[in-house]
Amino acid sequence: MTAARPGSREPGDQEQPGGGAGAAGAPRVPAPRGGRAPGPAAPGPGTVPAVRRGTAPRQRTGRERTGGRPGAAPGPEGDGRLTHQELMSLLGVWALDACSVQEAACVEAHLNDCARCADEALRLRDAVTLLGPPRSLDLDPQLRHGVLESALARRPAVRPVPGWAAPYDAEAARLDALLHDINADEWDIPVRVRWFAGEERAGRSLTVAQVLDHLVAMDGLLARAVGLPDPLGADAPADPLERTETRWRLVTAAGGDSGPARLVAARAWEEWREQSRELVRTAARRGGRTGEEMLPVSVCDPGIFPGLGAAAGPRIPLSDAYLNRAFACWTHAGDIADAVDYPYEAPLGAHLRLLVDLTARRLPGSIAGRRRAGLATTRARLTTAGAPGRTVHLEIEGAGGGDYWIPLDSPTAAVTRVAARDAVAQVALADVEFCRLAAGRQSPAEAAVAGQGDQAAISDVLSALTALSRL
The missing domain is CATH 3.30.1050 (Nonspecific Lipid-transfer Protein; Chain A)
Structure with a gap:
């Protein structure tokens, strides 16, 4: 009997141009706002973006001035206008969103007429984003769950992913997102994989592509058990280490490990992603009750499920096989994230509880x-x-x-x-x-x-x- 647990549970607005009409073709300047509206990923030439979300709120330090025309700050001569030189000196303050309301309006009106100042304002505002507080690059695991929950509440899935396969689905999606965020020069960074062999620590330095090939090889055991093709072939060994070594040899023989690291990893990434998605689709087709189906323990490393004697039989539930692969996906995603210094969060609380x-x-x-x-x-x-x-x-x-x-x-x-x-x-x-x-x-x-x-x-x-x- 395995461990007992009392009370156990089943597993925009759009950007508006600034005031003032410039000459034909002159750049339009949006007024500073607290967030960036959805739209094109990058502003066009000569366009000054609004203050970006995530920059620290700043108290306005400019002096409130009176007199002159509405929307303009009076100049030193009291005629209601600032000189070109004075406006240039305010660009840095404006980029920090620290101007008074009158000064900001005056600067923005000037930027619609002066392409030179508009370009300088664009550079200053881009520099301001670097001053914001550092934020995690990884999406909150709760975000994907919340979006899916909201979408499914509006339109239920024809074939929902059963609860026992949801952790694998989520961890595969998070690893896929991590791989999307890796820079071009990070694909060849060594990934350190560690484990225990008996009483001693063991370790190996792998490439991102080799880690993904290892996942392909091990997920292939589960794929074979649910009726999908084994990527290593029908006669492939069942021993996990032998499977991984076989996979690496096959890739080398086919020339898949030669060339730029990014292209090598892209090949392994594509194959792993398609296989993981097919495993999720298969779980959805089978439905929730099939998670109780018993499979030979050989669909995973037998050492991962030790102590299965005659009383229990050397078999494990299909749900445990999927959970085991979710655990492996999270673990190796963490290895890659550590190698590229990427902040990687723990799984969703409900999924982590199952693991x-x-x-x-x-x-x-x-x-x-x-x-x-x-x-x-x-x-x-x-x-x-x-x-x-x-x-x-x-x-x-x-x-x-x-x-x-x-x-x-x-x-x-x-x-x-x-x-x-x-x-x-x-x-x-x-x-x-x-x-x-x-x-x-x-x-x-x-x-x-x-x-x-x-x-x-x-x-x-x-x-x-x-x-x-x-x-």
Whole structure:
């Protein structure tokens, strides 16, 4: 029996030209506003854009002046006009949106008639955007969910993506968006992939294309299980590392790894994207109930689901296979984001909860495997089959968190209310750190772990968690 969890859950306005009519063909200057209206991505030549959203609000420092004509600031002679030289000196203040209302109107009227000042104003306003506070380049994971929810409320999908495939759909879309944002000179930056091999840290430096080819190879196992073609062919090996190495050899033999890094990655990107979309479409065609369909554990790395004995059978639900691929997609997207210094957020809270739950259910088998290999710290304690044994209370904090009671003595040991109350240890971890440990991207020594009780039991749980990691 896997980890028990009480109360478990199923998995513009348009820009307006400034005042004043210039000569034919003279540039039109929009008045400064707090945001940029939708329209062309870049202003045309001679056009001064409005103040861009995201720049810090600034208090106007210009002196309010009176007298002269409406909309004009009086000059030093009191005739209601500023000289060309005075207007030029106000361009920097105007670009910062720090002019008085009268000064701003006067400057904008002048910019409609003076192409030289309009060009200078355009350059100054572009420079102002660099002074704004730094913002994350990554879209909030909630944004895509909210947009889809709103769209589906207006027009329900003919074939909705079932809940068990939604995390994979979302993580594949986020990785696709990350790849769209990578600059041309970032495609050849080495991507460091780390995991645990036994008790030792392992690592490998890959290209973005090799990471995507690895995802293609591993997603191909799931594709084969749901009736889609395996990109490596019908006779391809099932071992994950062999599949990845086979994929890389096939790409090299076909000349797909030669040429500019961007073009090499574009080939792998296109194939991975089409395969991931077809997996999502297949899940939608199958519907929600098919998530309970049992598949051979060979559709994933068998080491990812350790401890599946005769009682449970070496099979896993289709929903778990999709969740496993969502976990891998998020993990490798994080590897790429780290390499190019891209701020990459955690998955949507509801999706992260499913990934945490999947990892917690894999833990008892990993603990048992380490015990059989003689790597466990705690001494074995024999129990009657099905009887309750020692447990560790695992408290996962955050949007994806929950409480889990992990059996120490046998993966099939029952976890009763009494056993849960008498847990030999308690461990508290943040949801993202818990997943990073399971992915091998972080070691227990690097994680902020709060634990009390039997320290040997806590060490066994954390070591079993990192033992779940793979390439």
